[in-house]
Amino acid sequence: MTTALITGASAGIGAAFAQQLAARRTDLVLVARSEDKLQALADSLSHQYQIQVDIVVQDLTVTYATETLFQTVQQLGRAIDLLVNNVGIGDYGDFAESDRDLQLKMVQLNIATAVDLSHRFLPGMRQRRTGGIINLSSVAAFQAMPYFSIYAASKAFILSFSEALWAENKSYGVHVLAVCPGPVGSKFFKDAGFPPFLVDVAAKVDTPVETVVRDTLKAFDKRESMVVPGSLINPILAALPRFLPREGVSSFWKLVLGNDASKQ
Template sequence: MTYALVTGASSGIGAEFARQLAARGHDLVLVARSGPALETLAATLRQAHGVRAEVLVQDLSAPDAATRVADEVAARGIAVELLVNNAGFGTAGHFARIAPEREHEELMVNVVALVGLTHAFLPGMLARGSGGVVNVGSTAGFNVAPYFATYASSKTFVLNFSLALWSELRGTGVKVLAVAPGPVETPFFDRIGSRQAAIGARLATPELVVATALRAFDRDRGYVVPGRGNLGMAHLMPRRPRKLLALIGRRVTRQVADALTPSPGPG
């Protein structure tokens, strides 16, 4: 049995990936920390599309999370044909005032689990000569982002990692796509602790992001930036001097940091 496995499937972009993949006829493994939300979504997808939908509850910040997921999938006799590494979260504010434990969890989910799951399921795809990996990044990954230092850097990793694999795997039948959305109408900003993190941007919908991503995956595009308004952020700003970008970014994003944590003073 071949399935699509979606992490962070309990809400937002992950839940929308599950819905659109089910509409395409994919059987699913839904992974997140929230069992009740996953069970509700799985029941809805089974009824609406007649697909199999397995629920796997796992906190991806755990050191052995990828191994646990892979072992459980194998125990259920499931082969993962499409891996959607969507799970992730962000931190924002003055770096020195963000809890180190929270940033560690962020990197475990955004980077370590993503790589671990790709390691776990890619060999099977290569053996079958088909399948793929979709990694959800961010336009933040194209730029230097003061006050979002850890989050943006983790998304830079996602972009570069994905494109490196995309290049490595050309001709194997296995595709890799990095999706780099700008601000999206999901619980992301509430979890950061400030809606100001969107900085006045027009929020995209999960439906648009996922539909754009799946079209790009079908065409083996390597990466895609959903929404025309994000093209400048992704393709023009990175060509400017990086130190200048860091200074410009500081002026733009400091309002978010100051709203989250009291400023330590000038500088």
């Protein structure tokens, strides 16, 4: 039986990964800040599917958090066969007027955490010549997005990083997949500080988290390097830079996202 480690596992896409992987009889290590939510999910999944589920309560923005997480997994005696780097945050608004600490926190959580955890767990997978990493990117990765600049740039990093690792590790039997969803059914846009009208727009085109995970696992099983899950609108958004000048795409997103930026 394989073991998957999922960050950001207490809700949203992370919890959906836990549910669907548990249904595949995959043992789990669930990581998030909320102990109550993690424990409730762990109890439910272990009872329903008769699998081993451990929880690690860890804020991954804290200094040395990835080292602490890695050491905890070692102490549990768990060999990680699948790493799901799902944790991340976003922030809406004019970069020059934004909270600097929050922007740096976003870079740390969205990029450095995924890089560090991948670097820590990948050697074991290569040694065993089996395993995989699923990295959560976004359709935002395909274009620069004014008023969402750091988030989009961080997801562009994850996309490029994942596709490079996919190529590097094929011969070792280790598969790496970048997942690029559009808006999903979560609190993400509210938490990121988007104005209400944009939250409403995102809600109208969102993809259920269950669909995101289902499409992701299908792509992972097919050994694809990248997947844009959900409805047709998401591949269309991802393809915009292929049909428009890069300046035109940035200008388009400035119009779409910038109406209320000055009011934030």
